[in-house]
Amino acid sequence: MVNLTPEPLAPALQESAEAANVLAAVQANYNDERDLLNQLLGQAQMADAFARFSVTVTTSKLAFVKENKLYRALKGIKSGHGDQLLDGTWDEFCRLIGRSREHVERDIANLRSFGEEALESMSRMGIGYRELRQFRRLPDDQKSALIEVARSGDKDSFLELAEDLIAKHAKEKDALTKAVEAIAADKEASERVAQGKEETINKLQREVIRLSKPLAVVPWDERVAPFQKEITERQSLLDAAIGQHKKAVEALDAWLTTEITSQPDYDPEAPVALPPPVRAVLLHLDDAVNRTASLAAGLQHELRLRFGGDIADARRHVLDADA
Helix, strand or coil, X not given: CCCCCCCCCCCHHHHHHHHHHHHHHHHHCCCCHHHHHHHHHHHHHHCCCHHHHHHHCCHHHHHHHHHCCHHHHHCCCECCCCCCXXXXXXXXXXXXXXXXXXXXXHHHHHHHHHCHHHXXXXXXXXXXXXXXXXXXXXXXXXXXXXXXXXXXXXXXXXHHHHHHHHHHHHHHHHHHXXXXXXXXXXXXXXXXXXXXXXXXXXXXXXXXXXXXXXXCXXXXXXXXXXXXXXXXXXXXXXXXHHHHHHHHHHHHHHHHHHHHHCCCCCCCCCCCCCCHHHHHHHHHHHHHHHHHHHHHHHHHHHHHHHHHHHHHHHHHHHHHHHC
């Protein structure tokens, strides 16, 4: 308890009236803050009744104490626990009146959002903290409409409107979230495309610059070494990519076999139709393999068209050297 000299206890009604008078004094004049808060807390303690007292302390009065930082006047007062002094904090003040800071601030937030009249009406309707938290998240125009109905005291109309507004707000929020996600995805895709284009352009520019330089009189094997190195590196990438396609075929086959045979109604004699999503993946893989084969065939045709005779002659030289 705060270190104050107690006075004789008055009847319960008198205690409540005295507590209310003290709070009225706080609102009317808070220049001498420490004396007022000492008196306020003393009345609360003497009423044995932080519980009974906190009923009298309306949320609007607690908001007044918080906004004007009157709780700071408690700093330096003995707490009643030995020589420990109070720090004069808002959290400490809330504990002294027997309530948590979170509880008080939640009440203040509701008061500021809905007003005292609407809040009292909703309280009589049995509206709890969870519903009030949902109502606070509504847009201002929807919240204003809800407040007007709450003031009327028509519980059925209020609950019907609240349900409609919350559903509408959730739908709008979901649509907005999806729109934001779509914009972010488009932006990421655009950035990746731009980055890929820039890398390709830079590589081609370097290749053009390299090839445009006059060749020095050096041995042929040294001249073509860069070409041979690049061809080897590209082929390694192609081999790896095609190898991954092959692994994808094997993995899809193994996974699908496991999925089908693990079904409770599996019959090894009966044909099994692929589910549509699996068919889509299979077609996607087939298209990728066909495209790879098509590109390879086109490349081979181009190579034969330009160097067909040279390739045949080179093959004969290799065979003669091996012989």
